[in-house]
Amino acid sequence: MGPLKGVTVLELAGIGPGPFAGMMLADMGARVIRVDRIPSSGGGALAAAMRNDSIVDRGRRSIAVDMKDPRGVETVLKFVDRADILIEGFRPGVTEKLGLGPAACHARNRALVYGRITGWGQTGPLAQAAGHDLNYIALSGALHAMGPSDRPPAPPLNLVGDYGGGGMLLALGVVAALYEAQRSGTGQVVDAAMSDGAAVLMAAVYGLMAKGYWSDKRESNFLDGSAPFYGNYECADGRYVSIGPIEPQFYSLLLKKCGITDPQFSNQWERAEWPVLKGKLAALFRTRGRDEWCRLLEGSDACFAPVLSMKEAPNHPHNLARAAFVEWGGIAQPAPAPRFDRTPSELPSPAPAIGQDGVALLRELGRSDAEITALLEAGVVYQPAEMGGE
Numbered sequence: 001m002g003p004l005k006g007v008t009v010l011e012l013a014g015i016g017p018g019p020f021a022g023m024m025l026a027d028m029g030a031r032v033i034r035v036d037r038i039p040s041s042g043g044g045a046l047a048a049a050m051r052n053d054s055i056v057d058r059g060r061r062s063i064a065v066d067m068k069d070p071r072g073v074e075t076v077l078k079f080v081d082r083a084d085i086l087i088e089g090f091r092p093g094v095t096e097k098l099g100l101g102p103a104a105c106h107a108r109n110r111a112l113v114y115g116r117i118t119g120w121g122q123t124g125p126l127a128q129a130a131g132h133d134l135n136y137i138a139l140s141g142a143l144h145a146m147g148p149s150d151r152p153p154a155p156p157l158n159l160v161g162d163y164g165g166g167g168m169l170l171a172l173g174v175v176a177a178l179y180e181a182q183r184s185g186t187g188q189v190v191d192a193a194m195s196d197g198a199a200v201l202m203a204a205v206y207g208l209m210a211k212g213y214w215s216d217k218r219e220s221n222f223l224d225g226s227a228p229f230y231g232n233y234e235c236a237d238g239r240y241v242s243i244g245p246i247e248p249q250f251y252s253l254l255l256k257k258c259g260i261t262d263p264q265f266s267n268q269w270e271r272a273e274w275p276v277l278k279g280k281l282a283a284l285f286r287t288r289g290r291d292e293w294c295r296l297l298e299g300s301d302a303c304f305a306p307v308l309s310m311k312e313a314p315n316h317p318h319n320l321a322r323a324a325f326v327e328w329g330g331i332a333q334p335a336p337a338p339r340f341d342r343t344p345s346e347l348p349s350p351a352p353a354i355g356q357d358g359v360a361l362l363r364e365l366g367r368s369d370a371e372i373t374a375l376l377e378a379g380v381v382y383q384p385a386e387m388g389g390e
Contacts, residue, residue: 002029002345010083017117017166018089019056024171026059026348027336036064036354038382055333059348064355064382071380073099078365080105085174087115092122102189112187115174121193133161140198149219165197228278233285240307241293254302355382
């Protein structure tokens with residue numbers, strides 16, 4: 001099921017945005033084959049967990065290959081022959097050294113879409129430097145704009161670089177390139193950089209600044225925590241609610257529902273009034289618990305929502321009604337999105353164990369049992385013990 005049914009994606013295993021793009025494609029129905037490294041004891045528990053995430057790595061089949069062995073490289077190239085899309089997240093030049101770069105792959109499969117995700121991009125003075133989400137969004141101007149003005153910029157988890165500006169950008173890029181390749185018969189390289197993606201996500205904010213509606217100073221604008229009508233407030237029970245009635249009709253409704261008659265609140269867009277108004281709203285929201293505010297405001301045009309924890313979110317009535325979260329194997333996880341009315345996505349199978357599908361995938365390539373046994377015995381391909389390996 002899903003709009004990408006029939007599309008084959010080869011994913012060279014990594015962490016962060018590459019696997020997230022693979023999840024997006026698998027969620028939409030693509031057949032995703034993940035080429036894993038053969039497991040080792042190095043890297044620590046966190047690195048091991050990130051290499052095989054139970055949610056982000058859903059919907060794959062896995063083969064574990066020694067890509068430093070020419071027989072391993074040739075095995076991967078056999079999958080390239082049949083793939084529509086390849087995605088990788090190594091530093092620039094690494095797959096070329098392995099013999100799996102764009103030129104080698106396109107020599108085997110002219111129509112292949114070769115998707116690359118890095119922090120800084122394939123070119124530029126920082127291309128070879130190590131980094132993480134926080135560094136990439138720092139370069140885009142996004143990080144500078146987030147958080148209170150009297151403290152360092154607040155890291156927005158790793159959503160803006162790794163996932164929004166990285167994995168989603170890569171997924172969009174390879175699907176767009178696949179659409180073009182199906183008409184031209186020729187694939188291309190998609191260079192997705194998290195620093196580029198974070199900048200693209202800031203397009204609207206840069207537009208506001210160009211028009212004089214946005215200050216380059218943190219916490220001084222209507223969307224960054226400065227405005228009293230766009231922010232989070234603590235309730236009597238220590239939990240939080242969010243409000244965002246930017247438009248005057250929604251703002252008026254909030255005041256009406258909250259019983260606010262103070263004439264000072266009529267100065268919604270007088271920035272000099274914002275600190276005082278914010279203090280008054282903070283005092284008001286501390287007079288009731290979060291559930292009380294929900295009963296008063298939720299579902300109205302006052303632009304309101306409770307601030308839910310990750311444990312609470314799956315059980316909210318709206319999320320339950322839309323099945324926005326699903327459970328598989330006792331693990332609550334976000335359902336595939338967006339939604340398609342004619343080719344709906346289904347929740348893919350859980351994340352595979354590293355190498356669990358290796359033998360089956362090799363047989364699908366036409367390899368004989370003797371050839372497969374030779375690859376396993378030579379350590380070129382790894383099969384978990386519970387799947388019949390060593």
